[in-house]
Amino acid sequence: MTAELGAFALVLALAMSLAQVGLSAAGRVRHDATLRGAGEGAALAAFVAMAMAFAALMTAFVTSDFSVANVQVNSNIEQPLFYRITATWGSHEGSMLLWNLALTGMGAAIALFGRNLPTGVKAVALTSQGALGLLFIGYTAFASNPFLRFAQAPLQGQSLNPILQDPFMAIHPPFLYSGYVGFSVVFSLAVAALVEGRVDAAWARWVRPWALAAWSLLTIGITLGSFWAYYELGWGGWWFWDPVENSSFMPWLVGTALIHSAIVTEKRGALTGWTVFLALSAFTFSMLGAFLVRSGILTSVHAFAVDPKRGVLLLTILGLASGTGFSLFAWRAPGLAPGGLFAAVSREGALVLNNLFLAAATVTVALGTLYPLIRQALTGEAISVGAPYFALTFGPLMGACLMILPIGPLLAWKRGELTPALRRLWLAGIAAVAAGALGWVILSPRKGFAALGLALGAWLIAGALSEIVQRVRIGEAGAAEIGRRLRRLPLAAWGMTLAHLGLGVFVLGASSELAWRVEAARTLNLGQSVSSGGYSLTLQQVAPVQGPNFTAQRATIEVAPPHGPAFTVTPERRFYPDRRQTTSKVAISRRGVSDLYVVLGDEQDEAGRPAWLVRAFYNPWARLIFFGPVLMALGGAASLADRRLRLAAGRRAAPAAQVAAA
């Protein structure tokens, strides 16, 4: 019954999306409030129906209903309850259902929270959002239906891919998808702005909260995914420039450019066309990601729901949605009002430069990801584009972008002056030089890189701090005055500082990990040792362990650190019989912000005695790599919570709405 209810709810959501498109569009054309209201109702109903469909699939997983093919393939009775629940979005079909849930949820959010929007903009945005829903729900219902049944129900299921049976991987997709799909609202608002023919400061104010929310969620989603790759794959790395990783990174880069260019549009009415272009691009890259990950046209370490035939359909959806958006852009954008002028050296100028670098970085990542396909089509040869390519292209682009970052916020709008801004960064400059010198002195095979990385990290952190220090005039005003200024500082200012600070923290962590990671691998008999980064590891025991749905070999390894008492770590080698798949359970012991990372290999026979390959990594400052982005997302959340952004948008929208209606 549950599966049938789910299938019914899915089709109902499809019908409601269709109604949403028709009613909202008719409401806009006829200027009819009743029709518009009905369109909003349909948007809410579509979300409720999708939530029902999602709940139905989850119920089928929780109750282990193996007559449902999707449940049978991705779950079994032994699978712990938590992973039975998260298996709901662990497959191609289920993940599309989650995508649709987020998509209709965003539509419902426009209907509910879009009170500030002019009626015309809201109706067109809901039409666009409904059309996106129609495409994706239609795809799910007809080409990727998770509710298909077996004629005869098997007694036992197979299993969720073991490497996905992990708490971080379980919550990674909901964040990632909310981020991806959050950009659909931005897309719809851009479509609405183009149809209504007005892109101005007020429009940018409506777009910014959505863009910030989507960006923050995506930041968390990518970080969770990266952290998962770090400790689950057991390769010691955290970013592989893999197509699937790049797929999530591209919308993030565009989103980052968008939240910056939208500031210029909001404050100065400039860059209107470019901001709309980015708003359309962000969701286009989200859809491109969804396509790349699922189509299997690229080799990836993360592909888990691959199906080439469906890939073609997803590509068609991408073409339809983005094609419509960008055609509209080509048609209407030339008529957009040009914004205020500004000097090259100004806050606007700095943000334009930021956008140029971010756009170039996005194209670089896209090209690096897709070039093997292009080359195959052109010359028929298979090539690889790996980390070294991105290090040589993306690296310098971003390095340059980060170098100018702390200067931007210190420049005035319209016309700024470089010398005073640089003078105010003298402390940050000293911090950067000192950190760079430190990086140069410490022994590393990548000396230049280490020095540059540390200098850049320190420059960003100290630059973000000096900006806030100067805003409140610490050192000039009295304590009471400083306290008053600190309290009155808008949350958006804290948000920016936090995000830029987080970026600096990330750069420090990433540079340090890349420059000074120590790796040691040895095949050990019981009692033998290997040392890595000053830590001496002795293999003491390897014993079998029985898990709920796996068997494992667990090693007990005693670690003698350079300072302090010895401790033990217990890496495992797990075997999941359902899928005949072996995975690694890495033992990571955090030492401050650094990690000792120990991986157990397969049992081997060495001259009649059992031996195990033990790989030990010392990853200095590795935790900063994940902590930095968390700070960035918190910065986004802080900006989002700024009262000005929420309240003033309404106040400004009111007269604008009258103008639009007139």
Add this chain to the structure above:
Amino acid sequence: MAARLARPALAMAALLCIAAAPTEALRDPAQEAHAHVLFRQVRCLVCQNESIDDSEAPLAADLRALVRQQVAAGRADADIRAFLVKRYGEFVLLKPAFSAANALLWLTPFVIILGGGAAIGLRRRDERGRAAERPLDAVEEARLAVLAPTRVEPG
């Protein structure tokens, strides 16, 4: 259906990639470090997307041994890469060759920065020109007359 076929294939690949022992390091630490630089640029062909520096697949171990041999024999990096490409095709290089066929790949990022910068510069000049050239309309003239009654006409 294809999804079901893909899964065992992936599982196999995952198994292949975590199954081997480390091979002997070169005695000269400088040569060994240099070999590792090369390892990071060579793809493990049977893995999903790993360099032979990361992978534990038997093939990766063989490739490492091969690269070490050549490094020990004192061959130049370019020769080693050429040797690998001849044997396994360009697919084996994680760092694509700087060749005419890859010009688009290598040059685009920098073309965008230069081209984008030039486009922004031209557009700015254009906009400034337009803003400076456009004479005030009647309404603006009237407002200006109120705000600055004793304005001296330029020129």
